[in-house]
Amino acid sequence: MTQDEAKALVGKRAVEFVQDGMAVGLGTGSTSTLFIKALGERVKQGLKIRCVASSDASHNLAASLGMDITTLDKLPDLDVYIDGADEVAPGLTLIKGGGGAMLREKIVASSAKKFIVVVDQTKVVKTLGRFPLPVEVIKMALPLVHSKLAALGLNPSQRPAKNGDGPYLTDEGNYILDCACGQIPDPAATAAAIRGIVGVVEHGLFLNMASLALIAGDGGVTEMYP
Numbered sequence: 001m002t003q004d005e006a007k008a009l010v011g012k013r014a015v016e017f018v019q020d021g022m023a024v025g026l027g028t029g030s031t032s033t034l035f036i037k038a039l040g041e042r043v044k045q046g047l048k049i050r051c052v053a054s055s056d057a058s059h060n061l062a063a064s065l066g067m068d069i070t071t072l073d074k075l076p077d078l079d080v081y082i083d084g085a086d087e088v089a090p091g092l093t094l095i096k097g098g099g100g101a102m103l104r105e106k107i108v109a110s111s112a113k114k115f116i117v118v119v120d121q122t123k124v125v126k127t128l129g130r131f132p133l134p135v136e137v138i139k140m141a142l143p144l145v146h147s148k149l150a151a152l153g154l155n156p157s158q159r160p161a162k163n164g165d166g167p168y169l170t171d172e173g174n175y176i177l178d179c180a181c182g183q184i185p186d187p188a189a190t191a192a193a194i195r196g197i198v199g200v201v202e203h204g205l206f207l208n209m210a211s212l213a214l215i216a217g218d219g220g221v222t223e224m225y226p
């Protein structure tokens with residue numbers, strides 16, 4: 001099974017966790033896109049749900065599929081949030097933000113009773129840190145936060161725009177520093193250290209948030225719990 005096939009498989013499986021009448025949080029990224037498309041098919045067949053998305057891209061996709069999509073201020077209590085991840089480690093500790101959406105993702109995930117992670121098996125690791133840890137930063141604080149992250153040994157570098165033209169900007173208009181820090185043996189301590197830097201808006205460590213991960217691979221879809 002290719003990685004794209006695995007993403008499509010797990011996206012379809014996640015739809016089974018959505019029931020009529022639910023308020024659903026839609027994630028961001030390539031796996032979430034496949035989930036949203038599969039969910040859109042169910043909506044066309046009559047599934048009645050209301051949705052909130054964690055990025056402009058996912059919001060626009062859901063709208064284009066004719067889904068009932070609104071904003072978190074209008075629908076603040078969600079039954080479930082379904083989203084991808086860049087890494088999943090034991091305990092369902094996650095790195096997210098490869099697509100730059102971790103701030104809104106963390107807010108939407110925190111608004112849901114249940115957060116289900118959808119990944120292909122290449123995302124599963126024993127220890128977080130193979131994937132660079134994204135940190136979202138207020139523009140004027142970039143040099144300050146860069147030097148503080150470097151002093152912590154986290155090896156930050158500014159994310160460029162996808163088309164290579166200037167810096168990457170999040171949906172909230174902030175910069176991202178990607179930290180190629182290597183293995184993160186104590187994610188809670190790393191999260192606390194990053195949180196302590198003035199000018200940091202959010203980081204991509206998601207700890208004690210997910211309640212289930214659906215993992216697609218050659219054997220089908222397996223479930224992982226914290």
Ligand SMILES: O=C[C@H](O)[C@H](O)[C@H](O)COP(=O)(O)O
Nearest residue numbers: 029030031097098099100101
């Ligand atoms: O900012 C983006 C998100 O955290 C994504 O959910 C994450 O990067 C995984 O994306 P993908 O499914 O494209 O690998």
